[in-house]
Amino acid sequence: MINHNSITQKVERSLKKRYLKEKLFKAMGFASVSVAFLFLLILVSDITIKALPAFVQTQITLEIELNTEKLGINQNSTTVEIKQADFRASIRDALRKQFPDVKKRTQKKDLYSLVSIGAEYQLRDLVLENRAYLGTTKKLSFIADDDVDALVKGVIDRKVEESARRIKNFKLGLIEDLEKNGQIEKTFNWSFFSNGDSREPEIAGIKGAVMGSLYTLLVTLLMTFPVAVAAAIYLEEFAPKNRMVDFIEININNLAAVPSIVFGLLGLAVFINFFELPRSAPIVGGIVLSLMTLPTIIIASRSAIKAVPPSLREAALGLGASKMQTVFHHVFPAALPGILTGTIIGMAQALGETAPLLMIGMVAFIVDIPQSVADPATVLPIQVYLWADSPERGFLEKTSAAILVLICFLIAMNAIAIYLRKKFEKKW
Amino acid sequence: MTISAILFLLVLLAAFSFFMGRQKVHAVYLKQRQNSDLDVRLRVKFTLPKYFGYVAALWSLVPALLVLMVIEIVDEPIITKQLTNYMVQSNINIEENFDLYLNEIQNLDVNHIEGIDPAKVKVFEKFSDLNSIASTAKSVVVLALAILMTVFGLKKITVDLPARQYFEKAIEIILLLAASIAVLTTVGIVLSVLFESIRFFGEIPVVDFMFGTQWSPQTAIRPDQVGSSATFGAVPLFIGTMLISFVALVVAVPLGLMSAIFLSEYASSKFRSFAKPVLEILAGIPTVVYGFFAALTVAPFIRQLGESVGLSVASESALAAGLVMGIMIIPFVSSLADDVISAVPQSMREGSLGLGATKSETIIKVLIPAALPGIVGGVLLAASRAIGETMIVVMAAGLAANLTVNPLNAVTTVTVQIVTLLTGDQEFDSAKTLAAFALGLMLFLTTLVLNVIALYVVRKYREQYD
Numbered sequence: 001m002i003n004h005n006s007i008t009q010k011v012e013r014s015l016k017k018r019y020l021k022e023k024l025f026k027a028m029g030f031a032s033v034s035v036a037f038l039f040l041l042i043l044v045s046d047i048t049i050k051a052l053p054a055f056v057q058t059q060i061t062l063e064i065e066l067n068t069e070k071l072g073i074n075q076n077s078t079t080v081e082i083k084q085a086d087f088r089a090s091i092r093d094a095l096r097k098q099f100p101d102v103k104k105r106t107q108k109k110d111l112y113s114l115v116s117i118g119a120e121y122q123l124r125d126l127v128l129e130n131r132a133y134l135g136t137t138k139k140l141s142f143i144a145d146d147d148v149d150a151l152v153k154g155v156i157d158r159k160v161e162e163s164a165r166r167i168k169n170f171k172l173g174l175i176e177d178l179e180k181n182g183q184i185e186k187t188f189n190w191s192f193f194s195n196g197d198s199r200e201p202e203i204a205g206i207k208g209a210v211m212g213s214l215y216t217l218l219v220t221l222l223m224t225f226p227v228a229v230a231a232a233i234y235l236e237e238f239a240p241k242n243r244m245v246d247f248i249e250i251n252i253n254n255l256a257a258v259p260s261i262v263f264g265l266l267g268l269a270v271f272i273n274f275f276e277l278p279r280s281a282p283i284v285g286g287i288v289l290s291l292m293t294l295p296t297i298i299i300a301s302r303s304a305i306k307a308v309p310p311s312l313r314e315a316a317l318g319l320g321a322s323k324m325q326t327v328f329h330h331v332f333p334a335a336l337p338g339i340l341t342g343t344i345i346g347m348a349q350a351l352g353e354t355a356p357l358l359m360i361g362m363v364a365f366i367v368d369i370p371q372s373v374a375d376p377a378t379v380l381p382i383q384v385y386l387w388a389d390s391p392e393r394g395f396l397e398k399t400s401a402a403i404l405v406l407i408c409f410l411i412a413m414n415a416i417a418i419y420l421r422k423k424f425e426k427k428w
Numbered sequence: 429m430t431i432s433a434i435l436f437l438l439v440l441l442a443a444f445s446f447f448m449g450r451q452k453v454h455a456v457y458l459k460q461r462q463n464s465d466l467d468v469r470l471r472v473k474f475t476l477p478k479y480f481g482y483v484a485a486l487w488s489l490v491p492a493l494l495v496l497m498v499i500e501i502v503d504e505p506i507i508t509k510q511l512t513n514y515m516v517q518s519n520i521n522i523e524e525n526f527d528l529y530l531n532e533i534q535n536l537d538v539n540h541i542e543g544i545d546p547a548k549v550k551v552f553e554k555f556s557d558l559n560s561i562a563s564t565a566k567s568v569v570v571l572a573l574a575i576l577m578t579v580f581g582l583k584k585i586t587v588d589l590p591a592r593q594y595f596e597k598a599i600e601i602i603l604l605l606a607a608s609i610a611v612l613t614t615v616g617i618v619l620s621v622l623f624e625s626i627r628f629f630g631e632i633p634v635v636d637f638m639f640g641t642q643w644s645p646q647t648a649i650r651p652d653q654v655g656s657s658a659t660f661g662a663v664p665l666f667i668g669t670m671l672i673s674f675v676a677l678v679v680a681v682p683l684g685l686m687s688a689i690f691l692s693e694y695a696s697s698k699f700r701s702f703a704k705p706v707l708e709i710l711a712g713i714p715t716v717v718y719g720f721f722a723a724l725t726v727a728p729f730i731r732q733l734g735e736s737v738g739l740s741v742a743s744e745s746a747l748a749a750g751l752v753m754g755i756m757i758i759p760f761v762s763s764l765a766d767d768v769i770s771a772v773p774q775s776m777r778e779g780s781l782g783l784g785a786t787k788s789e790t791i792i793k794v795l796i797p798a799a800l801p802g803i804v805g806g807v808l809l810a811a812s813r814a815i816g817e818t819m820i821v822v823m824a825a826g827l828a829a830n831l832t833v834n835p836l837n838a839v840t841t842v843t844v845q846i847v848t849l850l851t852g853d854q855e856f857d858s859a860k861t862l863a864a865f866a867l868g869l870m871l872f873l874t875t876l877v878l879n880v881i882a883l884y885v886v887r888k889y890r891e892q893y894d
Contacts, residue, residue, distance in 0.1 A: 018789070021788060022789075024788075026788070029693075033707070036687060036758050227606045230607070248611055254614065255614060259813075261843055261868070266616050269620030269621070269624060294610065294613070352717075354819045355818035355843070358847055358850075359851075381714050388723065400720075403716075410712060
């Protein structure tokens with residue numbers, strides 16, 4: 001009796017401690033989840049904050065005199081002639097006219113560097129579109145240089161003393177004069193979405209990378225989807241239980257866990273050095289990524305096929321359909337939403353992949369926007385990598401903006417996958 | 429004739445055979461279906477006329493395609509051989525590399541052959557001749573075979589042919605081929621890294637590579653410079669990789685495991701349905717984004733933090749890269765742990781709770797020991813993922829191969845070195861690029877062993893409770 005009581009007392013005495021431990025344990029679990037959430041929050045907000053300035057562009061409005069004599073062209077000139085004309089001089093003339101006091105060489109250099117190097121091409125394209133501008137004087141806006149851009153956006157602090165500031169007092173004076181005249185304005189940065197890559201941060205855009213990603217994904221999709229579906233159907237529906245099929249299955253599961261960079265080595269050794277396919281081309285990138293995503297899509301497709309209830313198969317077989325007819329007429333359509341969801345998720349994975357594409361030379365600096373799967377191209381994640389490596393400060397915001405665009409694409413793809421799953425998911 | 433023209437004709441021919449084949453049995457098929465004899469009626473019902481068409485199309489397509497493929501593979505070596513023979517016969521000697529010479533010949537323009545070495549022009553003419561002969565022969569052989577097979581196939585088609593079974597067997601073979609591509613990929617990976625590695629080990633002894641502690645792949649331009657010969661001792665890389673992976677696992681395993689436990693055992697279903705997808709987002713963010721974040725935000729932050737307590741932290745510290753990598757693999761660990769914990773039979777949970785244990789005691793003393801093999805498998809998979817991760821370390825870890833285990837120093841990893849060795853513009857055959865393949869082989873083998881063990885452990889564990 002006494003024994004019994006003492007045990008009860010012992011248990012009761014320890015209860016408080018045990019409940020405390022319980023609470024602590026639960027709190028630790030919650031804290032773990034919170035840490036992960038917090039990190040995600042910090043990551044996303046950090047990148048968004050860094051990216052926002054990239055969507056705004058500083059423009060400088062100048063009064064440009066398009067003197068036909070100085071340019072050596074007129075309204076009837078051919079496109080080639082206009083392309084050869086010296087528009088840089090027109091812009092410089094306009095700047096000198098605005099600031100007639102600037103005489104010293106170094107000061108002139110500062111003056112000319114207010115607008116971007118790309119401004120002359122901007123002017124050229126404008127003239128090509130509107131030949132009537134020739135011979136007139138127009139007020140036109142030009143992209144500002146990245147330093148000016150940074151100053152106007154407040155990234156470069158004007159109050160810092162001159163020696164520690166990237167923009168010196170003289171140039172700052174010029175910019176402030178322009179601001180007083182209302183010649184500096186901030187607009188939405190459309191050129192970020194319509195330009196190719198550039199060494200100048202203010203005119204660098206992501207269109208080349210987006211198109212490259214698109215072509216690469218297209219190749220990946222066309223190559224992976226049929227093969228993955230066929231493989232999944234075979235393994236789920238037709239494969240006999242034997243050694244060879246076991247071996248294939250082990251292979252697929254292993255491939256899913258092979259580091260992506262190893263696929264890049266495969267691409268380099270086999271497709272570029274052995275088959276001599278072009279370097280940096282989306283077609284090679286697409287093939288490498290399709291080999292990489294193949295196991296993912298096979299595994300997803302298999303579980304979609306497995307989820308189709310046996311009763312469906314039995315009904316079809318019972319009505320006299322052959323095995324092949326059962327699979328292609330009944331099982332495959334029923335599994336299709338699941339297969340598509342898996343495919344989209346695999347494609348999203350391929351879109352974010354960088355390392356294997358570095359290996360096959362898609363890391364080159366390419367200004368032109370690719371026109372086909374065989375043109376040299378780069379893809380969005382590699383554009384991020386390239387810009388992140390650039391020393392110019394202006395690329396920091398561009399990098400973050402490119403990341404934001406990439407993440408938007410990924411979210412869109414995943415949203416489509418979730419929508420498909422919700423819409424077509426059947427509870428058997 | 430170009431390949432695409434041949435393919436187009438083949439497809440046309442196949443379509444023709446399809447219609448002919450179907451037509452051939454159609455009349456008989458209709459007649460037999462109205463036959464009074466049940467046996468005859470049943471026989472045709474098993475096979476629709478279109479299957480005869482499919483079989484006929486396969487007859488005209490498959491042999492021709494196979495032959496075309498073989499010819500495509502062998503024709504270039506044969507042309508080269510013929511050309512060499514011709515050159516020997518007509519005493520044309522070349523000083524340059526034969527491959528380069530051949531390339532030049534191939535790229536010669538017919539309209540601009542004035543002023544070029546007459547011998548070369550002769551070789552070029554021979555080459556064009558051979559090429560056109562080969563091309564004609566290819567078209568003739570393939571198309572003749574296709575027509576022959578079409579006739580043969582159509583002849584074989586009778587209403588008694590088990591056409592559907594034939595056709596379905598063909599489809600099954602195609603499906604099997606698709607499934608075998610995974611095997612082909614593995615073979616491709618093994619062969620490509622193995623061949624280049626063997627060449628590398630021909631120049632650098634295996635022992636020097638595996639146990640050398642000095643890694644400096646740069647070869648100096650002048651022989652008398654400091655460090656003129658490159659050394660390929662990979663130990664610093666292995667240690668660096670292990671250090672960063674270790675940091676990553678120290679972050680990911682406790683956080684991932686506790687998250688999984690909290691979500692599966694404590695959280696309300698509402699919270700779970702919100703939290704699980706959010707955790708999955710962490711796995712879906714491209715690694716290059718983590719790399720950017722690690723290099724530009726986390727590393728400077730850790731550096732400042734270290735300096736404020738008087739520690740000197742490298743700006744590309746292993747800690748920053750490992751930390752961010754750890755966060756990246758949290759969902760990986762947590763989803764695997766979730767799987768294995770929910771596979772523990774409910775009766776074990778209830779038994780423990782029934783004896784008066786609290787929830788946490790049940791988890792620590794019953795669930796985790798029972799799920800341990802599965803958890804270990806998950807951790808191994810996470811480790812293999814961390815070892816093979818590339819972009820985070822390329823962007824946030826250093827390039828200098830320091831032999832250190834201090835996570836505050838900069839280290840380099842196997843993947844970083846593969847990327848740096850292969851992204852420059854250099855000769856493909858130099859020891860530098862070959863070294864990348866040797867590192868790739870090491871990486872592939874390590875992750876393969878980890879994966880095989882992990883998959884085996886997880887499978888055995890699943891079977892235990894099935």
